Amino acid sequence: xxxxxxxxKKCRDCSVCMAFCPxxxxxxxxxxxxxxxxxxxxCGECLVVCKYGAVKMKxxxxxxxxxxxxxEYAFRVFAHFKGKAGFVSFLVKITKDCDCMAKDxxxxxxxxxxxxxxxxxxxxxxxxxxxxxxxxxxxxxxAGYDLDWSAQLAHGEKIGLGSTDYELVELS
Ligand code: SF4
Ligand code: SF4
Numbered sequence: 001x002x003x004x005x006x007x008x009k010k011c012r013d014c015s016v017c018m019a020f021c022p023x024x025x026x027x028x029x030x031x032x033x034x035x036x037x038x039x040x041x042x043c044g045e046c047l048v049v050c051k052y053g054a055v056k057m058k059x060x061x062x063x064x065x066x067x068x069x070x071x072e073y074a075f076r077v078f079a080h081f082k083g084k085a086g087f088v089s090f091l092v093k094i095t096k097d098c099d100c101m102a103k104d105x106x107x108x109x110x111x112x113x114x115x116x117x118x119x120x121x122x123x124x125x126x127x128x129x130x131x132x133x134x135x136x137x138x139x140x141x142x143a144g145y146d147l148d149w150s151a152q153l154a155h156g157e158k159i160g161l162g163s164t165d166y167e168l169v170e171l172s
Contacts, residue, residue, distance in 0.1 A: 002057065002066055003040035004047050008032040010054035017046035017055060067152035074120060075161045087123045089115040091130060096144035108140040121162025125153050 003025075006017075011032035018026045018033060025039035026046060032054075035046070047055040078085060091112035095105035112130050117123035128149060132139050141149050157164050 002063075003035060003037055003042045004044065004055045004057045006033055006035055006046075007054050007056065008034075010052055012052050012054070014052075016049050016051075020045045020049045063147050064151055067147075067149075068155045071152055071156035071159060071161055074156070075159050078120060078161060085118075085120075087117050087120045089123050089127045091115065091127060094131060094140075108143055109134040117166070119162040119166070121153055121156040121164055122166035124156075125164045126166050126168060128153070 006026075008029070008031070013028075013032055015028075015033070018024075018028075022043060022045065023039045023041050025036050025041075026033050027036060044057065047057055091114065093099070093111065094107055094109050095101075096108055097105060109131055112134065115123050115126055115130075117126070128141060131141055134140070153164050156162055
């Protein structure tokens, strides 16, 4: 289970995270708090409520399980909207981190275009393939985080979310 860590140097010992933790997994230490891994369910609530930036998630730990869960949650939602959902991938302003970061980030590849599909796995596979293709022999998707992104797509295909097989039809 992936769970956050508390940076003791940044923690102000305000106890806010303790009040929000649904599992009572945060305990007082000397002048700061610590997370008990055995109790933590990895919900991230403490990370969100800490205004001192003392709680951080180690995204590169146990990443495979997170990727699988993302596909599984998507599967449940997709099952609910089957036949009514379409997927669009905007391959523009492609950066290492997501666009929720409040800064203009360096592009990892030039703009490519817009993809659309009724298959969520196919559209993501095509997205990844096009970005890698433009990486000049390197995988730009691994430039910042050395994670196997294909594991998420493979799991999505395995559970029936979609197919990694696709055909690109270019519209001019
Ligand atoms: S909310 Fe942040 S600063 Fe306050 S106790 Fe929790 S980790 Fe420490
Ligand atoms: S991730 Fe959730 S369960 Fe774990 S310590 Fe933070 S608030 Fe508690």
